Amino acid sequence: MSGGVEWALHCCVVLTGATEPVPAARLAAFHDVSPTYLAKQLQALSRAGLVRSAQGQAGGYQLTRDPQAITVLDVVEAVDGRQSAFVCTEIRQRGPFAATPEQCRVPCGIASVMYDADRAWRDSLRATTIADLAGRVGRDVGPETLPRAREWMAGRSG
Amino acid sequence: MSGGVEWALHCCVVLTGATEPVPAARLAAFHDVSPTYLAKQLQALSRAGLVRSAQGQAGGYQLTRDPQAITVLDVVEAVDGRQSAFVCTEIRQRGPFAATPEQCRVPCGIASVMYDADRAWRDSLRATTIADLAGRVGRDVGPETLPRAREWMAGRSG
DNA sequence: GATAGGGTACTCGGATACCTTTTGTCCGAGTGTGCGAGG
DNA sequence: CCTCGCACACTCGGACAAAAGGTATCCGAGTACCCTATC
Numbered sequence: 410m411s412g413g414v415e416w417a418l419h420c421c422v423v424l425t426g427a428t429e430p431v432p433a434a435r436l437a438a439f440h441d442v443s444p445t446y447l448a449k450q451l452q453a454l455s456r457a458g459l460v461r462s463a464q465g466q467a468g469g470y471q472l473t474r475d476p477q478a479i480t481v482l483d484v485v486e487a488v489d490g491r492q493s494a495f496v497c498t499e500i501r502q503r504g505p506f507a508a509t510p511e512q513c514r515v516p517c518g519i520a521s522v523m524y525d526a527d528r529a530w531r532d533s534l535r536a537t538t539i540a541d542l543a544g545r546v547g548r549d550v551g552p553e554t555l556p557r558a559r560e561w562m563a564g565r566s567g
Numbered sequence: 568m569s570g571g572v573e574w575a576l577h578c579c580v581v582l583t584g585a586t587e588p589v590p591a592a593r594l595a596a597f598h599d600v601s602p603t604y605l606a607k608q609l610q611a612l613s614r615a616g617l618v619r620s621a622q623g624q625a626g627g628y629q630l631t632r633d634p635q636a637i638t639v640l641d642v643v644e645a646v647d648g649r650q651s652a653f654v655c656t657e658i659r660q661r662g663p664f665a666a667t668p669e670q671c672r673v674p675c676g677i678a679s680v681m682y683d684a685d686r687a688w689r690d691s692l693r694a695t696t697i698a699d700l701a702g703r704v705g706r707d708v709g710p711e712t713l714p715r716a717r718e719w720m721a722g723r724s725g
Numbered sequence: 726g727a728t729a730g731g732g733t734a735c736t737c738g739g740a741t742a743c744c745t746t747t748t749g750t751c752c753g754a755g756t757g758t759g760c761g762a763g764g
Numbered sequence: 765c766c767t768c769g770c771a772c773a774c775t776c777g778g779a780c781a782a783a784a785g786g787t788a789t790c791c792g793a794g795t796a797c798c799c800t801a802t803c
Contacts, residue, residue, distance in 0.1 A: 445790075452737080464794055466795080501577075505719065517707065530684045530691075533684035549675065622757075625757070
C-alpha cells in the first residue's frame with residue numbers, strides 16, 4: 410500500500426479542528442514530511458471531493474463535510490484507488506486445459522475468495538470515521554493537544 | 568499485491584490431485600506462464616513448508632499435507648509475506664507537536680484501524696481451504712476436468 | 726476620506742526525474758535413474 | 765544372471781538484470797490581499 414495513505418489520514422484528522430483553510434506547506438511542517446509529496450496526496454483528496462482547495466493568500470485545504478461523514482475507506486480509496494489489490498488474470502483460460510469463455514461468466518473460485526477478503530477489508534475501514542480518529546487522539550495524547558494544534562495552524566510562524 | 572499469488576494458488580489447486588511430484592516446468596506449461604518466474608513462487612511455497620520439493624529425475628513438487636489443512640491465507644502469506652500492507656511510520660512522533668515515546672506504547676488510532684482491517688482480510692482468507700477451491704473447480708468446469716488434468720500431469724508430453 | 730486599479734506574494738495543480746519494489750531470466754548445485762562392466 | 769559403480773539427464777535453488785510503480789521534486793497557472801494613486 411502507498412505510504413501516502415498514512416499522511417493523508419493524519420492530515421484529515423488535523424483538518425478536523427481547522428476553522429479556516431490550511432496550506433499544504435503548513436500541514437507538511439506539522440508532520441515533518443516532504444511538502445511537495447504531501448501536496449500530491451492532498452491533490453488526490455481534492456480530486457475525490459473530500460477536501461476543498463482555496464488558492465491565493467490565506468488559501469489552503471479544508472474538509473468539505475462533517476468529519477463524521479468521512480470514513481477511513483474514503484481516504485484510502487482516494488489515495489490508493491478503488492480497485493482490489495488482487496487482479497485476476499484469467500489463468501483458467503490459458504494452457505492445454507483452458508476453460509471456454511462461456512464457462513467464465515462468473516469469477517473463478519480463487520478470484521471470488523480474494524474479492525470477498527477485499528470486501529471484508531473495505532467494510533472494516535468503512536466502520537471508522539475521521540471523527541472517531543480525532544476523538545481517539547484526544548484520549549491518547551490529551552484533550553488539550555488538538556486545540557493547541559489548531560491554534561498553531563492558524564498562527565503564522567512555525 | 569504480487570501477481571505471483573494467483574499463480575501459486577492455481578498450482579496448489581492443481582497439485583491437489585497429483586499422486587507423484589510434478590515438476591515446475593510442467594505446472595508452467597499447464598498454466599501457460601513463465602516457467603522461471605513460476606519457479607520463484609514455488610520456492611516461496613517450499614520455504615513456507617506448504618510443498619515439498621524433490622530433486623533429480625521424477626522429481627518435482629507435491630503438497631506436504633492434506634488440501635483441507637492448507638488455507639488460502641497460508642499461500643498468500645508464503646508468497647507476499649506476513650506483515651501488514653500498512654506500515655506505521657510513527658508520524659505522531661515527528662514535528663512540533665511530537666508525542667513522547669511513552670505516549671506511543673500503543674499503536675495510534677490510524678494504525679489500529681488499518682491493522683484491524685488487515686486482520687479482517689486475513690480472517691476472510693483463512694476461511695477457505697485449497698480443498699474448497701478444488702471442489703469448486705469441479706462444479707464450475709465439470710467434475711471430469713480435474714482427473715483429466717491429473718492424467719496429463721503424469722504423462723510425458725504436453 | 727473613500728474607491729478603483731495594479732502589483733505582489735502566496736496558493737494549488739500538473740508535468741517531470743529518481744529510486745525501490747516487482748517482474749522476469751539465467752546458470753550452478755544436488756539427486757535419482759539407467760546403463761555398462763565385472764564377478 | 766546378479767551386483768556394484770559411474771555417468772548422465774533432470775530437478776531445484778539462489779544469484780543476476782530489466783521494467784513498472786511508488787517516491788520525491790520543480791515550475792507554471794491562478795487568486796486574494798494590500799498598497800497606491802486618484803477622485
